[in-house]
Amino acid sequence: MPEGVRTKGATYPLDVLIFATGFDAMTGPLLAIDIRGRAGISMREKWAAGPRTYLGLSVAGFPNLFVVAGPGSPSVLSNVVVSIEQHVEWIAACLRHMRERSLTMIEAEPESESAWVEHVNALADRTLYPLARSWYSGDNIPDKPRVFMPYVGGVKRYRERCEQVAAQGYQGFVLG
DSSP, X not given: OTTOEEETTEEEOOSOOXXXXXXXXXXXXXXXXXXXXXXXXXXXXXXXXXXXXXXXXXXXXXXXXXXXXXXXXXXXXXXXXXXXXXXXXXXXXXXXXXXXXXXXXEEEOHHHHHHXXXXXXXXXXXXXXXXSOSGGGTTTSTTOOOOOOSOOSOHHHHHHHHHHHHHTXXXXXXXX
8 A cells, every 4th residue: 555554443554565585594595496416305304403514514425415504604794795605616616626636526524514514503502693593593493493593603713714625625525
C-alpha cells in the first residue's frame, strides 16, 4: 500500500520493506546442496555434530572441494570481501601449483582437519564469543548443532598460516 504497511489497528509508514527469511551462516548454503564425498557420505552427515574444515578451505573426505568464507575461517569476523579475495587467491595459487605438477586431486588430511578444528575451538574458548547466543554459533537455526564457527585468531595470523601451508607444499593436504 502506498502509505506503508497496515496491520490490525495501525499503519506504519516506510520507504522499504525487507523480508528477513532466515540466515544460516557459514554452513547453510553448503548444506542446502547435496554435496557428496568419498563413499557417498553427504556433507550433512559429515557435519552432523558441527562443521569441520582444514583452514576453513577444505573438508577431509571431499576431494577437490574448496570452501570460500567457510567455518574455520575468519571471514565473518573481518571485512568479508577481503577475506573472500584472500581465499580465492589462495585457491587459484593452489590450482596453479597442482597444474604445474600434473596433479588432479587435493584433499584435506583428516588429522590436519582435526588439529585445525581443535585450534579454532581453543582460540574461541579464550573469548566470550562461544557463550553468547548468536548466529556465529548457529543459535538462530532450530536443531543446528551449537558450534562457534569463525576463526578468532585474526586475519593476519590466519593469512600467515595459509601462506605457510602453501609454502610447505600444501602441508596438511593429500595431493595426487
